[in-house]
Amino acid sequence: MNEKIPNTITGRTRIYGILADPIYHVKTPQVMAEVFRRHGLDAVLIPFHVKPARLGSLISGLSAMENFGGFITTVPHKSAMLDLCDDVTDEARHIGAVNCVRREADGRMIGTMLDGLGFVIALTNLTGFNPRGKAAYVAGAGGAACAMAFALADAGVRRLTIANRTPDKAQALAARLRHVHPELELSTDAGSVADHDLVVNGTSLGMNPEDRPPLDFSMLSPDQVVADAIMDPVMTPLLKAAEAKGCRIQRGLPMLQCQIELMARHMGAIE
Numbered sequence: 001m002n003e004k005i006p007n008t009i010t011g012r013t014r015i016y017g018i019l020a021d022p023i024y025h026v027k028t029p030q031v032m033a034e035v036f037r038r039h040g041l042d043a044v045l046i047p048f049h050v051k052p053a054r055l056g057s058l059i060s061g062l063s064a065m066e067n068f069g070g071f072i073t074t075v076p077h078k079s080a081m082l083d084l085c086d087d088v089t090d091e092a093r094h095i096g097a098v099n100c101v102r103r104e105a106d107g108r109m110i111g112t113m114l115d116g117l118g119f120v121i122a123l124t125n126l127t128g129f130n131p132r133g134k135a136a137y138v139a140g141a142g143g144a145a146c147a148m149a150f151a152l153a154d155a156g157v158r159r160l161t162i163a164n165r166t167p168d169k170a171q172a173l174a175a176r177l178r179h180v181h182p183e184l185e186l187s188t189d190a191g192s193v194a195d196h197d198l199v200v201n202g203t204s205l206g207m208n209p210e211d212r213p214p215l216d217f218s219m220l221s222p223d224q225v226v227a228d229a230i231m232d233p234v235m236t237p238l239l240k241a242a243e244a245k246g247c248r249i250q251r252g253l254p255m256l257q258c259q260i261e262l263m264a265r266h267m268g269a270i271e
């Protein structure tokens with residue numbers, strides 16, 4: 001325990017939050033407490049259980065709270081937060097979702113989206129994979145897939161394939177990517193797994209034992225890096241199949257862990 005930090009909340013403690021519905025499963029309060037401790041901060045991040053219909057009222061209240069520094073948002077509030085913030089970063093605007101908000105001294109709420117950046121940092125740090133100039137296959141076109149696709153494009157991939165059960169959503173994501181990154185080669189050909197340096201699962205397929213595979217595992221080859229956004233189970237069927245083929249793999253949890261310091265920084269808790 002860092003001696004500089006009181007082990008109780010006092011009148012000086014700075015408050016941060018995480019907003020979700022449900023809330024019981026979130027791990028961020030414990031993980032952020034470790035960051036605050038490491039940086040010697042008198043701060044606490046507490047869980048706020050809020051239903052979508054009352055989200056706007058809560059944000060107004062938090063805006064009035066002078067000792068409040070900001071909050072993290074997760075399911076189901078990420079998209080709705082886009083319109084509830086006073087301003088958002090380009091990342092959040094492009095992805096269409098917010099997962100971290102800073103409360104400015106005047107009460108304004110500034111949102112950003114760090115899922116994708118967390119993914120790329122984890123991927124680079126833990127597998128040594130550098131996306132620049134590479135070809136990446138992303139299964140899914142929901143929140144996680146969208147964030148990872150934009151972050152990979154920002155990190156310089158040359159070619160990106162978006163494969164999704166609902167083709168319209170894959171096409172729509174490809175169109176948004178094309179608008180921001182006109183130089184990027186884009187495809188929605190789900191059958192082209194073999195033709196990529198990086199293969200990513202951004203769908204929720206693999207969370208339940210009865211799920212069908214998110215992509216054709218037989219097309220994986222040992223030279224590919226394979227990543228999954230799913231955190232539970234730690235080893236998804238995709239990661240097991242990839243490891244058995246001799247691929248370098250990237251689990252889901254580091255994507256979240258790599259965001260924690262970025263979130264603390266966006267909320268102004270650390271420099």
Ligand SMILES: NC(=O)c1ccc[n+]([C@@H]2O[C@H](COP(=O)([O-])OP(=O)(O)OC[C@H]3O[C@@H](n4cnc5c(N)ncnc54)[C@H](OP(=O)(O)O)[C@@H]3O)[C@@H](O)[C@H]2O)c1
Pocket residue numbers: 115139140141142143144145164165166169202203204205207229230231252253255256
């Ligand atoms: N590691 C991290 O930091 C992190 C961060 C965010 C999310 N995640 C994880 O990423 C996963 C996806 O989350 P999300 O927020 O992106 O969810 P989401 O927005 O609801 O998107 C779900 C995606 O999965 C696809 N899908 C769902 N059921 C399917 C089925 N039966 N067959 C084929 N495709 C199916 C959907 O396809 P359709 O478009 O066709 O419905 C969509 O592409 C979750 O496991 C989540 O926990 C991890």
